[in-house]
Structure formats: structure tokens, C-alpha cells
Amino acid sequence: MVVFSIFEHVDGCPVPNPSDPGPRTPPRRARKGLNRVGKRTMVRMAANRKLNKLGIDHCEIKLKGCWKRSGLTWAHSVKSRFLVTPEDFLVAARACKWCHTMAPNCIEDRSHAEMKRIVLEAIQNRKTQ
Numbered sequence: 001m002v003v004f005s006i007f008e009h010v011d012g013c014p015v016p017n018p019s020d021p022g023p024r025t026p027p028r029r030a031r032k033g034l035n036r037v038g039k040r041t042m043v044r045m046a047a048n049r050k051l052n053k054l055g056i057d058h059c060e061i062k063l064k065g066c067w068k069r070s071g072l073t074w075a076h077s078v079k080s081r082f083l084v085t086p087e088d089f090l091v092a093a094r095a096c097k098w099c100h101t102m103a104p105n106c107i108e109d110r111s112h113a114e115m116k117r118i119v120l121e122a123i124q125n126r127k128t129q
């Protein structure tokens, strides 16, 4: 019976495969590492901290099937790509995920104008301003 060593090739040759490039050298990474949180995210997070202080604990959009107090998000008056200044991020209604993005004819699916109207209306109807 022939016993093969795991340190040898099966044919008995101890020489490494000539096409073996040898140990890998990992590619150099940028010294600063990955930019985990961008500037825009910082602006959004700061705005959300302010908005959260309003203490609104329910959906202000209230479409059919609304989740009411679950899955709450901030629905802005304009689509995300039009949020430019820090103040833009503060114009937002509390919306459950359903009313924001999931419901048939949810506010994200509507026209810019209608989305803005609904969000601004919800903000105006707030008891706590």
C-alpha cells in the first residue's frame, strides 16, 4: 500500500507547482480606511435627532392599512435627491413604512407636487409644532 504525505504532490514530487504564484500579498488599503458615514448621512442624522425630539409617536399620513405606531420613518416633502440644505431634511412628516413606501399609491409613489402637499399638510395639522 502506498501512503501519500500531505506535504507532497500525489505524484510524489515535493517541488511546488511552478505556476504557483506563492504566498499572496494583500493589496494595500487607503490609510484612512473606509468612509463609513458620509457628510450627507451626518446631516440627515442631525436632522432626525431634532425631528425625533418632537415626540410624534404615530403616523401622520394615515392611508388605508396604516401601521399607526409601528415602523415609523420621516417622510420628507421632496424626494431624497432634492434634499440639499440641512433645513431641507427638517421638513418631514412622521410616516409609517406602509404609508411611506409600501401601500398602493403610497406617498413615495405619487407625484412630487402631491407628495409635498401631503407632507406639508400633515406638518400643519400637528398639534405640537
Ligand SMILES: [Zn+2]
Residues within 6 Å of the ligand: 059, 060, 061, 062, 063, 066, 067, 068, 095, 096, 097, 098, 099, 100
Ligand atoms: Zn401610516
